[in-house]
Amino acid sequence: MSAVRLAAFVFAALVLQTTLARYLVRGSVGVDLVLVVVIYLSLRSGPTAGMLTGTVAGLMQDSLMTGIVGVGSLGKTLVGYLAGTVGRAFIVTQPVPRFLVFFAATLLEMTLITGLRAVVTPGPASVPAGAILAQAFGNSLVGIVLFQLTETRPRIVERQRQSRGSR
Secondary structure: OOHHHHHHHHHHHHHHHHHOHHHHHOOOOOOOHHHHHHHHHHHHHOHHHHHHHHHHHHHHHHHHOOOOOOHHHHHHHHHHHHHHHHHHHOOOOOHHHHHHHHHHHHHHHHHHHHHHHHHHOOOOOOOOHHHHHHHHHHHHHHHHHHHHHHHHHHHHHHHHHHHHHOO
16 A cells, blocks of 8 residues: 555544544544545555554644654554564454454553553543543444445446456
């Protein structure tokens, strides 16, 4: 996958995260579309692309949010690398293994970010376990849908071409 396509995916996720997510989730933790894209691209392109995508996407997301810049980037970088490594080491082509990778990667990223924020900022900065599990489940569902859409679209286009050619 080219760098331009990687950047387009990240930019689209950031735009959707900042504009649509607050209307769809209504104030709860919800879905982290940027993290979903980082995991998706890591599984598709490998650990190096996942690490670079996680770094850039995390810094971009951190710069838009309040708080310490770099905490989200560190979490997404680590998750991108690990998801890409898992995608290369194991066969992660079916929905259930992909769901598990998205779920585990989200748990890791949320735990890491929550822990780093607790160390760096004074006061209670913990996220409830239920919110972490809800986000992990939501990210996993969105990730599976993203894979299904990107894998079935070329087949649909090919069938349309074949049906036009047979007329």
